[in-house]
Ligand code: SF4
């Protein structure tokens with residue numbers, strides 16, 4: 185009788201686990217700055233995420249909106265890890281699905297993506313408004329980001345001049361505002377949570393998406 189062989193997927197998972205753990209440990213010990221990518225819901229600080237993610241790609245496969253993409257060789261430390269380019273496809277928080285569960289978190293076999301009780305507890309990053317190019321700050325009525333936000337009136341408020349203001353306490357970092365923004369270059373990029381410093385004026389105009 186033949187011995188049962190481990191499946192290709194199992195082998196890939198084990199290799200990914202070793203790679204992820206090794207790279208993450210090396211990354212921590214080297215004290216290198218973490219690469220700034222917008223990570224899926226439930227990802228914690230970058231170093232911890234890189235240590236825990238085994239690069240299995242299950243979150244990427246399961247996302248019903250194709251929001252997640254695999255990181256390329258731009259940073260070999262994060263090679264194969266999931267991230268978003270929210271200007272192109274934001275995290276839609278699994279809206280329209282039968283269950284309320286966030287599928288990427290549900291499928292993650294490790295602690296890389298940690299559970300949240302409700303979707304409004306997600307903290308991927310914080311949106312910031314580039315007032316130099318935002319239509320609403322430059323004489324044109326626009327509320328596209330406010331309309332797109334899953335938490336209008338909380339994460340994005342409209343001030344007395346009907347201009348958008350982000351409240352970092354509630355912002356999920358989902359990027360739906362970034363995606364909806366009508367200016368050529370987005371006026372409302374997302375700062376990944378690990379890079380966000382409350383009150384930092386250099387945040388204006390920065391962001392990965
Ligand atoms: S929460 Fe849903 S839509 Fe957002 S990245 Fe995860 S699987 Fe995709």
Ligand code: SF4
Nearest residue numbers: 237238240241243292
């Ligand atoms: S499912 Fe979890 S371990 Fe697998 S690639 Fe996604 S974040 Fe990493």
Ligand code: SF4
Nearest residue numbers: 333355356358359361
């Ligand atoms: S302000 Fe933007 S990133 Fe924040 S919750 Fe609203 S749509 Fe999502």
